[in-house]
Amino acid sequence: MANSELTVEEVDVLIVGGGPVGLITAYQLARNLPRSTHTIKIIEKHAKSAQDQYGRAITIFPRSTEMLDQLGLADSLAQQCFACRETANYDKHGNEVPGRGWAFMRDMKDTKWDFALVLRQKYQEEIFRTAMARQGVQLDAPYALTGIEVREDVMPGGYRVLATIEHGETKVKSVVKCKYLVGADGGKSFVRRAMDIPFDGSSSEDKWVRIDGVIETDLPKPRAYCAIESPTHGNVLWVALDHGATRIGFAFTAERQKAYKEFDEEAAVKEAIASVKPFSLKFNQVDWWTIYVVGQRIARSFFVHDCIFLAGDACHTHSSGAAQGMNTGMHDAVNLGWKLSLVLQGLAKPHLLYSYQAERFPNVQRLINYDKDISRLMTMQLPEAWTGDPNADPNEILGTVMAEAGTFSSGLGIYYEPDNYLSISQATDLSLVQPGQRAPDVSLQKPATFEPTRLQTETPNTATFYVVLFAGDVKLTKPALASFTKTVSTLPWLQDSEAPIKCMSIFAGPGGPSAYDTIGGIPFGRVFYDENHSAHLRYGIATEKGAIFVLRPDGWVGTVLELDEDAGGKLEGYFGAFLNVVFPDSTKGVS
Template identity: 80%
Template sequence: MSTEAIEHVDVLIVGGGPVGLVTAYQLARNLPSSYKVKIIEKHSKSAQDNYGRAITLFPRSSEMLDQLGLADELAQQCFACRSTVNYDKNGNEFPGRGWSFMENMKDTKWDFALVLRQKYQEEIFRQALRRHGVELDAPYALTAVEILDNVGPNGYKVVATIEHRNTKVKSAMKCKYLVGADGGKSFVRRAMNIPFDGSSSEDKWVRVDGIIETDLPKPRTYCAIESPTHGNVLWAALDHGATRIGYAFTAERQKAYKEFNEEAAVKEAIASVKPFSLSFKQVDWWTIYVVGQRIARSFLAKDCVFLAGDACHTHSSGAAQGMNTGMHDVVNLGWKLSLVLQGLAKPDLLHTYEAERLPNVQRLINYDKDISRLMTMQLPEGWTGDPNADPNEILGVVMAEAATFSSGLGIYYEPDSMLNLSQSFGLASVQPGQRAPDVPLQKPATFEVTRLQTETPNVAQFYVVLFAGDVAATKPALAAFSDSVATKQWLFESGVPISWISIFSGPGGPSAYETLGGMPFGRVFYDETHVAHERYGVDIKKGAVLVLRPDGWVGTVLMLGAGADVALEKYFKKFLVVGGEAKL
């Protein structure tokens, strides 16, 4: 094929599900219009898409999507689930088991499970992507990948061949980066010869969505029913008035069917929720699948090919983490790829994607192995406790232990020598690598209430946040800080992806300038009741400086005062291209 016929794109994303769409959206939103992003999907997307698949976004996922400007539209259509209930085999409520951890998801305005079926989520993401000038191209399949070893960083290193599924016409393109978000049977993963370690079990689960009638006392909840015949049954209130029933399909029950079809799936769903009655007025979708856990040995190949979502990890739906984990993947990757593509960050930054995400995926796999076995009424592998223990009781313990991980609010990245840099200790209780808590703030003059995450959107830039404390006590430290960072003018140059915020403790006055005795750094907010300083563990008499990463995790913490210039430069120069360094 001639060179003229080859399309050139900066990033090719394979897979048009939520993970691929949010990846493409971030890049289209954060990159200048001169950059080209392309996303392909081998299946046609239409109003006839199946309803089923993923349904739940937990608080941290909602926060991340909110910082990308996507969560409000999801909230318009979702079922906001704040209530859970657990029933024993006799239909009696049994508090503290099942999904009860969901009622303790605090420390965020998104303190609920956002339930919206994947069909509707994808349409919202496609529309948002379209507003940034990128269309999902379908039905196109990736059929070949070649990596050019003689091409340097940010060059067109990937040669991809795609084929139209209907016309069978093939075309070639060159891209700088390739993202495989193409599911558990990922072509990208297989083309790069990346092993997919793990196994599938003999366990099978069934899921049925539809409009129902029932005498279950609390049907519009996330509910668990401890069935003696169908395992720990999932009952999930869905969007648009629908409900999902999920149950274990044991080997014994499989023997009763020559063909397990929709009629059989509904029949077993009705049996699984006994002693409650259930009838389906409408079935939207159903599926049966094998439970297993697998993880790709690498999430990055040849410095230019990434895997995300199910392409690099698969697990059961027992803890409802599939789409949530995929969102964590692509939010972690998106801003890094945006900065490296523009030459604002060093290519080594891309290696932190695997370094940060792989350990968290392994934690999920470990939890999921136990949860999925317990939900099918089996004790975990290697169980050393009472062999006669009630799996439902152990399930409650495991899910409670995993609660902050499941909500996403407790997901952290280990301290390292680059992005999560420990420089000062004892200045704040929130440490590098931890989620930056969302806290209420007040705007100057109007005293309008806002939130920190609202004021720190994910637009591929860092936020230097001065917790300035009580100005009467911290004014000398603020002056020393100001003098210190003034020596590093590159921190304020146009094009450097850094923004500045100052948070003053106490009620706001008529003028931030008069309160401080000079112009504060960046945008000003007030912490009238000290709740923000308290939540971050910052002494209002001393203050502190926290750098927030674009994705909403804390990057580093440093002292408010002299020497801040050295600490900030030490941090940012590890991964940003600054201070006269040559761009790619």
């Protein structure tokens, strides 16, 4: 059948790949975009039943959970997860050695989600699909992408992409015309290959095995995140899973491979038992196992032709040594989701989309640099660039490297470089928390009821920016507050009820009967109290001065301003760089 005879469907965004990255991207777009004017389509080449295996990714670290919380997804994950706060590291004799392996997980503080949320991908995807369906989008499977044509004669923002898809069973083909296409289709991405995007990096000779099941053991702390320093199987991973299961992961060295003509489930069980010696291990049930080659690769471009994105494993692959694969993909999905939502609604300028690669690429490169060292050390090899003692114990060096990478691995230390665009430094000495850094989640109190709440609860990710006024001690900041309120009262984004910007004030000290009485006028946006000054203290803001923070939709700090008469103009300049803000002659009311 000629292309002209194929059924043609028009959508705003086609997402290829029904794993966590694709599902979270689709969910955000469906949640943020009006159904009456925008259409999202997501396809997966495997039938749902074929995808219901266990295995695959398991661990969500605190920053990823915070982002999912702001999307309204974390509570459902917490219902089923194994919340892992305990770690242990055992040497080859079975003695516990503190400070090695996964010890950094004990220091994942400064967050409500201060644990590793362990839930197998099978269950995660069920939650994400259900949430996406509530927003009116179903996963279409089995459909494979078989061709992509980018129409250069169509301006960016138009239906520029012609995607040919094929049903996995009937083999019937159809065409999807879309404005944007997101390739979240894994390490062997068809989208990446069809666009001829180089995938730089290499694969090693190392092979790793992962096996999940219900077990019996004499390991002292079986329901924890453990490492066992095996002389034959490297730094062995032991993770307590959801639903009472356990994952064992180990290096399958060339020497061990010689014993097997064929590596099957029986062999995986046998090697798992050997890997955890001197502890005993018995599998009562095997849910899943796999063997794979370790490598680190990164796509040269994450965004091409002004209309095609790569996300997750489609644009970066690495070992599972530091359990970062899915977390990194979630960061991709969240970063892309709000930006694409705003551009599709005409609320942001299209060049905002270029910040996706600008922000994500350096962080992926940081991960790969860590991963190269971690994956080698886990196979009892020193890092390639190692210049220290050639006889050093890889287990000891691994503990040091994982500790150094701890805030990055937890996600709480992931940052975006100042760029004079989205992360602008305008008052560097004003606070501890700087533009490009995560906005710490702090405890607050609501007015009147003094009900406790949290900053992230009050700043959900709905593709909305939040201008947060830390008002300090009103007795001392009242003149500055009055000056600021006067200068911002006529700004465009306050005149447009549809502008993707919301305002809130946080007052230091206990709440009174009325915020109006407290400041002698109408407050700036929604009101919250910082009763014991802990929020101001965490942000490093002097209560006698106050400060203004712009929080991005994804929970990173956009800019920080002094509380003075110049703040209004600086806010207008910040938002004006990437938002399509209407001007004061708008007939819409003040939000």
